[in-house]
Structure formats: structure tokens, C-alpha cells
Amino acid sequence: MSRPRFNRKDQAAVNTLRLLAIDMVETAGSGHPGLPLGAAPMAYVLWSRFLKHDPEDPLWPDRDRFILSPGHGSALLYAWLHLAGYGLSLEDLKAFRQWGSLTPGHPEYGHTPGVEATTGPLGHGFAMGVGLAVAERMLSQRFNRPRFTIFDHHVYALVSDGDLMEGVSAEAASLAGTLGLGRLIYVYDDNQMTIEGPTDLAFTEDVRARFSAYGWQVIVVTEGEDLGSIHQALENARAEHDRPSLVMIRTKLGAGSPKENTPQAHGEPLGPEAIRATRSFYGYPEDQSFTVDQRVYDHFKKLGQVHQKSRETWKALLADYETAFPAEAAELHRRLAGQKPEGWRDALPEFEKGGALATRSASGRILSALAGVLPELVGGSADLAPSNKTELPGSFSALNPGGRNLHFGVREEAMGAIANGLALAGAFRPFAATFLVFSDFLRPALRLSALMKLPVLFILTHDSVGVGEDGPTHQPVEHLAVLRAMPGVTVIRPADAYETLAAWRGALSRPGPTVLALSRQNLPVLHPDDFPALPEGAPRGGYILSEAAGGEPEAIVLATGSEVSLALAAQKLLGDRGGRRVRVVSLPSWEIFEEQPREYREEVLPPLLTRRLVVEAGLSLGWSRYAGAAGDILSIENYGVSAPAGRLFAELGFTPEHVAELIERL
């Protein structure tokens, strides 16, 4: 150990980060000064001596990743992005938390250059980092060749006690240990203070022992101001290749301020007096806000040159790789650009006419087929793969980094967050699967997918009370409605195998997260020979699946998923019985249908045709927009019951006879 490694310039840099951060909070009149004051030293050592990055190209594919999991400490991150040259000006810092600024209250991915993930909901930054580390290993395995180490980066995060209390981090940490993700290095801002008071009010666990139990290397730094010790700890973390590392660093919340080590340092401006005292404590003039010594800028510039050079070396390497391994290079560029290979649709399967197949099974066959042509398709299930029909050949593990099937364990929330991390890595189309009813567990992750517009595919099977005997805890009722309610999420509930094909094609072409809601039970295959409107119609989110026979329709039945075949049966019944002319509209996706031109939508649902019945085995919530004031809705407004699915559907009125009767009543 060769000390001193750090000098006065470094200390000035640390203190500048601190003071910029508290000035930002003060100017905004709200925010979180405590974390930046306490965690600036660890963040500085990490950013200045370890993080491989280049502000000239914030999206350099082999950069190290840094996530600020306690996103409320954003001022620290923005201060650094300013000093490191990411294009944030002092004016941007002064506009912290203001309308339209580049410096929102919590870091927002896609909004501020250098921000690798949207954080704020605690624990999710931690868990997304695990996804990024999985991505690093998968990319290394797929693309590196002897003498061509194209991928060789680390994933760092700063994490807080709040992150470690949240269940999602426990899930993700256990899986990261199982997978032996040696490229994952987290620094833990162990300030032993929470909003309600000292951490030990709620958190006396032995964090070191807990993470060791997960299979992590744990390193303790007892003095959070000691840059040298932090450096040594991070070097030790880097030296470990087979386990993730947690570097626990003892700090003081609000260090150097009069509110040091009090909950009051957490989430409100220090106030002018305390600001002055803090500046004075760090040896700066009391009244100079937003002041950066030119030497600090120069220092950061110099620090940046190391990585600028690494990126240039990497670019040269990639150029050689393009010559040596043109196919691999082409795949890499294609994936990074988010494009699909020519003719990928040719891989899609066909389904037998006259057959019956659960849409989860159709999805499984589609996934298997696509896996062959889309290496970016990786993912798995929260221990329900045989039921979700999402098994790919080859399990990803420490020993098999080429595997694409992720065994998430019974950990829905971390699954969603890890899928987000894979999507953030930029060369994947990740999928995550569980039962629809358990989407409640992954909702916080899905919301972040939507906020970040990440192309994550959520495969949610067993999509109604058709689950049957497992009963109300396993039967989704409100879930279609509450998933459709999330802005930026596309929900698709296909009616059969062919609509499932369209759903997959749509999901893979859309930005942002998509939910596929799939049936457990078999459904008749709506073969294009019999339903020629399907191939063109299904991708539009809603269409006339089966027009009324014998003239203008008198009524419309709208349905989704498993209820579409019920609607068709009722249509037939009414046609056979009394010559009633009923149109069946399949409406697999509200979001996609609403994107269609008005003329198209009014062709499918003519405004004057007000006799409409909606049939969906879930809440009616929101359906009135399609049913209209004169229409009716056959829905389920309460939790389900444990019973065989057939009995349950019959009891709840989901039979052709009852649907026909409701249409007659219109």
C-alpha cells in the first residue's frame, strides 16, 4: 500500500462536490444535503480513480456503469457531472429541481447525460445494477475473442441503508451471489441514520454477515473521510473476480454541517446559517455559493484524460474486430442500435388450423423460435418457467455465462429490476415472466421501465379466473385494468395463437415496456384461413375479427383474450337462432388501438352502432369508453373463487348462452 495516493487537489475536489451540492439544495429550497456531504469522499474516489468513462461519449458501450441508488442524493451526482464535463453548466446546477431543468430532483435516465438509471424508489438502483452486471457477463461471453476483449467493464453503485432494507435488494443480492457476479462493486454509505432516527430503530442486522451469507465479498472501511482506505478497499474489490463486492464505508450524514449525524440533515436545505458554517468547516469563504476553483476544473480535466485514452484504444480495437470478426461486429452494432436482423419474422411459427392452444403455449413456441434469430432475447421467470412457457435452452450461471435462460427464483420485483438493468445495458430485449396476479409484486419495477421507456417484455400468464382451482390469491381480476392504467405501458391480451404472434411482433417493435397477458387454458386457434382479418387487424390493437353475417350489424361484441372465442360462440348462437347480425371485435390492446387514426377506429366501432357488449374476465373499469353509454359490460367486479375454471366461468356468466342473452337485451 503506497500512501499518500491523494493530495490537496483531491481533497479540494471532494469539498467542491460537497459545497456545490448543498448550494444546489439551498437554491432550490428543497432537496437532500445530508448524503452528498457524507458520501462525497467515496463517490470521488470511485469516480476519479476507478470509473472507466468518457464524457465525450456517455454511451460508450464498454464504459463502467455507475448508479446512485439513493437517488435523493442527486445533487452530488450532478455536481460531479458538471465537474467531469458531462455538459451540465453551473446554470444547470442552479436550476436544480426546477421546471424543464437538466437537474431534476431524482436522477432521470434519458434526461441528463451521464445518468445511467432513474433512481428514487429505494432498492431498485441496487437491483438494476445486478442486471447490468449480468449484461456485462453475457456480452463478454458472446463477443469477446482471444486478443479482442470488447467487453470488460464494471458496474458500480452507491447504496444506502434504505436500499439495503428494501426487499428488492435482498432478492437481487442473493441472486447476484448465486451468479457470482464479480464485476459488481457497491459502496455502501453506512451513515447509521434514517429519516425517523438512528438506523438501529429498525435495522440492527449484521450487514457484513448477511452479504457474506449471500456469497459476496464484504470489505469494511471504518473512516469515510479516508480517501486512501477507500481506494484500497475498491482495489480489493476489483481484485475479486468471482463474487460481487460490498464496500461498507462508515460515514456521517451531513458531515461537516451543524446538522451532522441528525435526521434533519437528510431531506431539507441546511439554511443560510448552517451553509455558512459548513463552508467554513471545509475551509472555504462563508459567502461564496457555486464557486469552483479553476484548479479543481483542471484537476478533473486531467483525471478525464486517462479514460479518454482508454476509449480511443477501445475504438481502435473495435475497428480491428470489425475486420477480424465481421459477423460478430455486425451483430453487436445491430443490437446496440436496437434493430432486428433482416427476415427475423421468417422464424415465427405457424399454428395448426382447427387446433386449440393456450396463448401461453403459443407464446412459448414463438419465444423458442425467436431465440434462434434474436440473441438479444434473454430473460426468464420467477420460478414459474414451466408454467409461463418461457424456458430457453441453457441456464445462465457462473459456470455457463453463455446461457440465456435466467432463473430469477421466487423474486418478482428483483426480476423486473434486473430486466430493467439488462435493457439499460443497451444490447438486449429482456423478458420477465410470472403469473399475471403477481404483477403486483413487480409493479415498482414496471413503473421504472415505463419512466425510462425501456423495451422490457413482461410475459404474464394465467391471466384470469381461468386459473381455476388455485383460487383468489392466484386469480387476477383487477390486474388488466391497473396495468393498462400505467402511462407508457402497452398491454396486449391476445385471443389465440395468431394474435399472440401479432402481440410478439408488436412488443418487439415498440419502445417502452409491453405486457403480454396470456391464458392458462386452451383456446381455439383462429386460423387466418377462417379469420382473414386477423393478420392485418391484430397488430392494430383492435379490429373486426368476425363481421355480422347477412347485412349491417345490429350489435357489436367487444372482447379480449380468452373471451374472444366466447364472443364468437355467442355470435354463432344468435345467428343460428334468430338471424341476429352481430359483429365481433377483438381488442387485444387499448394502447395500440388508440394510436390508430380516428377513421379506422370508427370503422371498427361506428359511433352510431351503440348496441355494444364488452366481455372481459376482469374489471369493467375503463371499458365504458368502448361500451358507450348505451352499451353493457360483462365483467368480474370481485375477487374469484377456488373452483375448476369451467365451473367458475359458468357461475360468473361467461358462457355463450349468457353472452347471447346479454346481446339480445341490448
Add this chain to the structure above:
Amino acid sequence: MSRPRFNRKDQAAVNTLRLLAIDMVETAGSGHPGLPLGAAPMAYVLWSRFLKHDPEDPLWPDRDRFILSPGHGSALLYAWLHLAGYGLSLEDLKAFRQWGSLTPGHPEYGHTPGVEATTGPLGHGFAMGVGLAVAERMLSQRFNRPRFTIFDHHVYALVSDGDLMEGVSAEAASLAGTLGLGRLIYVYDDNQMTIEGPTDLAFTEDVRARFSAYGWQVIVVTEGEDLGSIHQALENARAEHDRPSLVMIRTKLGAGSPKENTPQAHGEPLGPEAIRATRSFYGYPEDQSFTVDQRVYDHFKKLGQVHQKSRETWKALLADYETAFPAEAAELHRRLAGQKPEGWRDALPEFEKGGALATRSASGRILSALAGVLPELVGGSADLAPSNKTELPGSFSALNPGGRNLHFGVREEAMGAIANGLALAGAFRPFAATFLVFSDFLRPALRLSALMKLPVLFILTHDSVGVGEDGPTHQPVEHLAVLRAMPGVTVIRPADAYETLAAWRGALSRPGPTVLALSRQNLPVLHPDDFPALPEGAPRGGYILSEAAGGEPEAIVLATGSEVSLALAAQKLLGDRGGRRVRVVSLPSWEIFEEQPREYREEVLPPLLTRRLVVEAGLSLGWSRYAGAAGDILSIENYGVSAPAGRLFAELGFTPEHVAELIERL
């Protein structure tokens, strides 16, 4: 250790549990035979030698609690409830998983006598047990007196690897360790097999070390068939008073069946051949289904007598207690009956006319006031108490079991589950608090509250983009809609301090869970002197807060929460400006309003008065039912932005001027 403690009768009992369970699954044609076969020995030892219970009085307040956290193993529980005399007949067992039976696919609280909690979503049984153990300690502290040990029970659960993988159990386990809940004893069915394959695909952590790190006692039993070792381990668990205990018991999934130790044993009937082989393995005739030897019934009867006696002793003790401590006894009976004390409403505060107060602050004052008269009111926040305004005097801890303020830590999901556990204990009105946006984290718990109809109060503050600078990760937009969407949940969003009073009164009087959505920002106090309709109207969920001046109204503005004062301002603006006659309807709760008689609802919202504007700072989803076809809705359909609240509301059109303009346009 005095072996043998168990004899052939015990083994026969264990095997009868096993065979009844697999017969049930076979007859149902679906279900989970694997867990009952492997876990029957541990369950039997626990039930027969430790569990203090009496089928004659399944709600005996000082009974031990048992939770089957992996609810899919329900057949085992039902087989025991049959043998132990809880009123389940063999016919009930044969009706396993059928419509209307007492034996649904997963255990359902309130449906089957002897079932202490609805389980199925993994991890929640684990976490609810923690709530029950908190309750035991609180009740002991409150009611026990020298020589009167009224409360003295344990909380047991059987937990699975799936439970331990879920984040909610990690959260709850860490808190249980912090709180030193010595009455909590969990047996872990460590069968090392999951649905996707061996547990180590996703779960290689050292469970023993992890739970030790949480502060638990961990005891390992290497042979899951060894009744004596299990007994000894449970005795050691009982001997530990200051820490929860985890008894890890190595078992085989599907033990004794041809599918032993394979994922196939988990979730489907064994099939007739394997059933025969399993019966034969355990030494029973191959073709006798649902057969119970009379000696097994006799054996269970004898086992039951021990506890019958304890209950009689307890009843006598309680009778003496009633004489010695009449006030305490009266409180106990009152709380167990779910009644409130006479005159409790007198404790409610009043609010200053002309003032302005955030509804979270009004709620805080109400909570403080009620805490004095309602000792059953206990709860806390997920580390946001100062923001949620939910601090009660006295923190509950190992050293201060009389404290009523629970510091849940940053653990929303476990908070919800622990609150459910407290409610299951039967003598509490628990509350749980966080930001509204983080209700996503506790949704699985809230769904279980609703399924079990538990009177849990969820205090969700910072209820709109009014959160301001913290930005989209902290601004709820879709949350009011998706909470209202949950069957059995009452959502109340009061407009001011007085509506908050009504909301609290309503919440404490209703069955099932209630959500209070409360503002961060100050709102004008709508004093009854100025708004005489409020005291009668607010408890009805919707009412005419301010009638149009000068004649029949021309239009209605409907609003909730913070938007009500906006509606009032617009009403005034229009009245002053052009003499427009606008009625303002405050609609704090859809669920309560829908319970009112039709005549009342039509008085508030006359069908012919179709010029209606809804104003809510959230999704429009579902509001069309009140806006009507001719109405308009001012809503927020996208995620928010980091900015000061005032700016944000202005940008989104939530100003009196814009509301007035929208009314004019009608």
C-alpha cells in the same frame, strides 16, 4: 434428550396426513402433493406437541398461531384440521378445490375454521407472522398483571424456500430480529427443490448465516423424518426468549412417492400409479383412498385434550382477571369485539376557521388525539413518519414493548404484511404509512388485507404531483385509480382538515382496509360555519359542498382532495365574473358514495344536469361514470415532472382560471 418420544401411533398420524393430502390432490385433479409428503413430519410434531389450540374455540385469544406460508400445501393443513376436529369432514376433504367447498386451493382466512391467514403469495405468511408476534408482545405488555398471564402464546409458521427468496420475508425477518421477537418460531421445509429445478439454480445463499445476521437463532435438523430431532429443535426454539428462531429441516419434496426430489412432485397430482406406489411405500393398502384408521382419530382426540384443559384454565384465569382488573378486562373484551369506547369521537380535534393545513397534518393531529382513547391504534411508517405525520409517542422495541409507534424501516411491503398480522391478532386497528406513490410496493399486502377483509388503515400522503420537486418517481399519478380498482378497498381522499376528520371516522367504522390519500401541501380549512353541508355530507362519500348561488345550478364541478379548493375558487370566479351558477360536489370516496341510496346520489348528481367537470390531479380512468358522456375531465394522464408544485399545477392546467374556462366550455 429422552428418546423415544414418538411411537407408532405418531408415525401413523404423520402418514395419514400425507396420504389424505395426496388423495385430496388426486381427487381434485390439481394441487400440490410434494409439500405435504415432505413436510408432514415437522408439521405433525409442531401441531401435536407444541401448538396450543383448541378446536372447540378456534378464536381463543391466547391460542398459539400457525401459518402455512406456502399456501399451496393447503391439503396438509386441511388434513390436519380434519383429524384435529376443526369441523372439516372427509367429504370436505373430497371437495378440495371445488366450488363452494370449505377446502379451497389455498387457505382462506375467515372461510375455514382453523385457518389463521390467507396464504399463497409467497413471503406474506412469513411476514404476517411477524405482525402476530408483535401483537402478542403488545398484548402481554398491556394486559398481563402479576399472577395474571393473560397473553402467553407463540406464533409458528411453516415456511418454504420460495418464502425465503421473496423480498418481503427479508424485510420482515430483519425487523423481527431487530425487535427480538422471541415468540416467533418458524420451521423451514428445506427441500432444496423449486419449480424450475434444484434450488441452487437461483438460491445458493447460506440461509443459516443470513438469519443469524438478522439476529435470529437458527437450528438445523438434518433429517426431516426424524420426529425426535424435530421435537428437540422446537424445544430449543421455545427456550430462546430474546430472538426469533428458524428451524431449518432438511426434507425431500414428494417424500416416499416415485417423484420424490423432482420438480414434478410440486404442483400436479401424482397420478394413480404413483399414488399406489406411495401408499405402498408407507405400508398402506394400495387402493384405499381417504381412509383413516380409528386409532388415528383416537390419537388426535387424546392429543387435543391437553389444550382443552389449558383453555379451561385460561378461561378461569380470565374470569378472575375480570374481577381483579375490571377496566383492563373491559378494554380487552371491547377490543376483541372490534368495538370502540363510548364517546371516542369526543377526542377528535377541531380546526381553526380561516386556516390552512395539509390533510396529512390534519390526519396527524387526529391520530394523536385518537391514540389517547384508542389503545388499539398502533402502527407506523416505512421510515417516513415525520412526513406522513404518523408519529405516536413511544417506539415499540425489545426494550419498550409498551410503545405503539412501529419503525418499519424502508420496507413498505413487510409493513403492509405486518399490519395485516396485527389485524389478524384481533385486538388492533393497525395503520401503515408511506407516500402514495410507494403504495406500489405494498400492493400485494393490501390485496391480502382486502381478501381477508382486515381493518387496516393505509395512510398514504403526498398524494399528487403536488409533491413537486422530488419528481416523477415520487409523484403519484395512476395510484388513486389503481387503488380504487381493488375490490374491497375503500379509498378516501379528503379535501381539507374537516373532511379528514370524516375520513378517519369512516375508516375506523368500516370493515376491510381503507386508504387515506392525503396532501403534502396546505389546503384551506373548510370550516363547518362556512360549509355547513360538510359534516353530514363528507361521511357519505360525496355531497354538495357548495351550492350554486342564485338559482338552479347550470353545471357541476366534481373534485376530490386538494382539487376541491380549486373547484371552489373556480366557482367563485365564474359567479363573480358572469353570474354563472356552478355547484361544487366534493367526492372523497367512490366506494362510500356508491353505497348511498340512489335518490341521494341523484340529488347530488342530478341525471339531467349533464354539464359536469371532474377535476382530479391523477388519471381520468373510471371518472367517466360521474362525468357522464357530456362531461369533461381535467386530469393528468402522464407521469409528472420535477418542479415546484405551484409551477407544476399551473403547467398542467390546475388553476382556478383554467377550471373556470373548462366549465364555460361545457
